[in-house]
Amino acid sequence: MEYMILINADENYEAPAPGTPEFEAMMAPWMAFNQRLIDDGHWIAGANLQPTPTATTVHKRGDAGHTMTDGPYAESKEQMGGFYLVRAADLDEAIELALAIPMPFASIEVRPVAFRPDAS
Amino acid sequence: MADATVQVALTRVAREESGRVLALLARRFGDVDLADESVQDALVEAARVWPVQGVPTNPPGWLLTVAKHKAIDRLRRAASAHRRTMAAARDLSVLQDAEFDDGARGDEMIDDEQPMADDRLRLVLLCCHPALDRDAQVALTLRMVGGLTTPEIASAFLVPEATLAQRIVRAKRKIRDAGIPLSIPADLDGRVDAVLSVLYLIFNEGYLTRSDRDVVVRVDLVDQAMRLLGALAELLPDHAEVDGLLALELFHSSRLATRTDAMGDLVLLDQQDRTRWDLEAIGRANAVLNRAMRRMQPGPYQLQAIIAGHHANARTADDTDWSAIAGLYRQLAAVTPSPVVRLNHAVAVAMADGPHAGLAMLDDLESEGGLEGLDRYHLLHATRAELLLRAGRADDAKRAFVLARATALAPAEQRHLDRRLATLD
Numbered sequence: 051m052e053y054m055i056l057i058n059a060d061e062n063y064e065a066p067a068p069g070t071p072e073f074e075a076m077m078a079p080w081m082a083f084n085q086r087l088i089d090d091g092h093w094i095a096g097a098n099l100q101p102t103p104t105a106t107t108v109h110k111r112g113d114a115g116h117t118m119t120d121g122p123y124a125e126s127k128e129q130m131g132g133f134y135l136v137r138a139a140d141l142d143e144a145i146e147l148a149l150a151i152p153m154p155f156a157s158i159e160v161r162p163v164a165f166r167p168d169a170s
Numbered sequence: 171m172a173d174a175t176v177q178v179a180l181t182r183v184a185r186e187e188s189g190r191v192l193a194l195l196a197r198r199f200g201d202v203d204l205a206d207e208s209v210q211d212a213l214v215e216a217a218r219v220w221p222v223q224g225v226p227t228n229p230p231g232w233l234l235t236v237a238k239h240k241a242i243d244r245l246r247r248a249a250s251a252h253r254r255t256m257a258a259a260r261d262l263s264v265l266q267d268a269e270f271d272d273g274a275r276g277d278e279m280i281d282d283e284q285p286m287a288d289d290r291l292r293l294v295l296l297c298c299h300p301a302l303d304r305d306a307q308v309a310l311t312l313r314m315v316g317g318l319t320t321p322e323i324a325s326a327f328l329v330p331e332a333t334l335a336q337r338i339v340r341a342k343r344k345i346r347d348a349g350i351p352l353s354i355p356a357d358l359d360g361r362v363d364a365v366l367s368v369l370y371l372i373f374n375e376g377y378l379t380r381s382d383r384d385v386v387v388r389v390d391l392v393d394q395a396m397r398l399l400g401a402l403a404e405l406l407p408d409h410a411e412v413d414g415l416l417a418l419e420l421f422h423s424s425r426l427a428t429r430t431d432a433m434g435d436l437v438l439l440d441q442q443d444r445t446r447w448d449l450e451a452i453g454r455a456n457a458v459l460n461r462a463m464r465r466m467q468p469g470p471y472q473l474q475a476i477i478a479g480h481h482a483n484a485r486t487a488d489d490t491d492w493s494a495i496a497g498l499y500r501q502l503a504a505v506t507p508s509p510v511v512r513l514n515h516a517v518a519v520a521m522a523d524g525p526h527a528g529l530a531m532l533d534d535l536e537s538e539g540g541l542e543g544l545d546r547y548h549l550l551h552a553t554r555a556e557l558l559l560r561a562g563r564a565d566d567a568k569r570a571f572v573l574a575r576a577t578a579l580a581p582a583e584q585r586h587l588d589r590r591l592a593t594l595d
Contacts, residue, residue: 051349140351141301162348 052094052163053136053144058128059156061101079152087136092147096134128157135163179225184213185397187230188317191237193289196352202296203342204241206314211244212237213319290315291405292352294398298365299350306341307368309334315401316394326391327375362406366415366471369399373419377426392423403458413462414472420455421478424448436582440487452482473502492521509535513553525561529554548577552587559594568594 066072087093105122122129134151138144141160148158188209195205212233226232297310308327312318318326324334344350355361376391396419403412428442459475477498484490499515512535520528532554551574558567571594575587 053349138349140349140353141299142351142353142355144349145301164347 051138051140051144052166052169053138053141053147054159054161054163055134055136055144055148055151056130056159056161057132057134057151057153057156058126058130058158059153060127061129061131083150083152086150087134087147092136092138094135094137096132096136098132099130101131102129173221176221176225179229180213180217180220183216183229183233184317184319186317187233188213189293189315189401190286190290191230191234192314193293194234194286195237195241196293197289199241199245200352202293202314202345202352204244205237206342208237208241208244209233210319211240213317215240287405288354290401292354294365294402294405295355295361296345296350296352298361298368299345300361300364301348301350302341302344304368304371306337306344307364308372309337310341311365311368311398312372312394313338316398318394326394359409362409362412365402366411369395369402370415370419370471372398373422377422392419392426395419396423408465410462410465410467411469411471413458414469414475417455417459417462417475418471418478420451420458421475421482424451424455424482430582434582436586439481444485444487447482455479455482470502470506473498473505477502490521492518493523496522510549513549517553517557520557520560525557528557529561532557548574548579548583548587550574551577552590555590564594 066076084093084096087096102122105120107119107121107123108116109119110116134147136144136147138147141162144160144162148160151158191212192205192209195208196202199205215236216229216233220226294311294315297314298307302310309323312323312326313320320335320338321331324331327334372391373395376393376395396416399412399416399419403416406412424447425439425442427448428444428446429437431437455475456479459472459479462472462475477495480491480495480498496515496518499511499518503511503515513532516528516531516535519531532550536550551570555567555570555574558564558570568591571587571591575584575591578584578587
């Protein structure tokens with residue numbers, strides 16, 4: 051099966067500047083995790099997103115047309131900060147992958163993919 | 171054949187065998203919903219056919235054969251409509267030849283004990299999967315492992331049948347669509363804990379509603395929980411906590427007849443008629459608890475069972491070894507620091523070392539916020555009231571009883587507090 055893993059966390063933290071040793075230390079577990087997904091055949095896609103102020107939400111209202119709002123769909127203490135699209139045998143394996151994401155604090159939603167047009 | 175005999179055979183095959191058949195079909199077909207629906211179909215057929223033709227010589231074999239054919243019928247019907255089930259039906263024709271095809275003898279034996287035990291364990295782990303919410307876990311476990319019907323479960327939990335049916339449909343849909351596996355997980359201990367809390371919840375629901383004389387239920391959840399737990403103990407002979415919970419439930423059940431009076435009012439432990447306690451249940455509980463403790467894997471259920479055992483084995487309330495119980499509650503609070511455990515710890519300390527020691531613990535508990543999340547907050551006030559009374563502070567006790575009475579919700583508890591207040595006037 052394929053699962054979408056949505057990572058929600060507080061985006062208001064000071065990340066270290068690129069090029070500093072602190073930045074390298076922060077990135078190392080992510081690189082290792084990504085490599086593991088690729089090596090073990092789980093990887094389909096994944097990305098880190100820009101923070102929520104860059105988000106635009108389009109609300110489609112049927113015949114009434116559409117409206118647009120500045121910001122993410124739901125405002126909460128945590129924001130969607132990134133995602134993975136992975137292959138996993140079942141929900142237990144997908145949850146194992148989600149738990150291996152190198153973030154100590156996050157709410158991670160795991161949801162099966164129903165259909166993906168470019169799936170092989 | 172006498173109707174009563176047929177009825178007994180029907181209930182027996184549903185409760186004791188349908189879970190095995192469902193587990194086997196679920197694995198063979200790789201589809202829990204299909205297995206569940208087919209077993210239900212087969213049970214309906216049994217209720218129709220057995221009173222006419224008589225109970226078959228091998229009821230579980232009959233159930234397996236009929237349920238299997240019901241599953242194949244369902245797949246065939248679905249196959250024409252859906253590509254995915256068509257593939258399943260193709261697999262099925264192969265599987266049928268290889269694994270099931272011994273014709274319509276109607277008396278297939280369920281042999282091959284080891285894989286069967288694994289199938290049942292997989293099924294109960296699936297029903298209690300943490301990705302399902304607690305209500306769904308309870309409903310699925312009773313239906314798929316315990317062989318209860320949806321109306322029986324609905325009546326036992328006092329919820330509308332439609333609500334419960336919807337809950338089961340949703341849960342089965344999530345199992346299928348989210349890919350929740352029928353497997354033995356790597357973290358077996360953690361998942362067994364989830365099963366135990368579901369079974370304990372079922373037990374408690376039965377234990378509490380039994381005392382409510384206004385409620386008539388069709389199935390006894392106390393019996394169901396203990397039956398399922400007994401089966402789990404067979405499947406997991408090396409898990410001490412399974413036996414720990416079984417012992418705890420046996421100790422509790424030994425007091426079922428005395429914990430309420432003829433009016434349905436609560437009778438406190440020290441007021442109960444101990445000559446009416448079920449000595450056979452206590453003996454069994456002692457044996458199960460000893461078996462658990464020999465495995466040297468301590469855990470919260472065993473600790474609670476040891477505490478319950480101290481009470482059950484004390485011939486009079488005065489014989490109770492309160493300092494041992496206080497020590498056990500201290501250990502339990504270290505593992506599961508829930509408000510109720512800490513409250514009970516304070517009571518045990520008060521019984522062992524006097525009311526002042528207990529009152530001091532209650533004050534600490536409240537000031538450090540240790541009772542946060544206590545949904546039965548009246549227990550704090552009622553406990554304090556009893557300790558104040560024992561300390562000779564009747565006026566303070568009365569104030570605490572009034573607070574307890576104002577926050578108690580259950581009618582039986584309200585009546586109990588009213589009686590306590592009346593004795594102070």
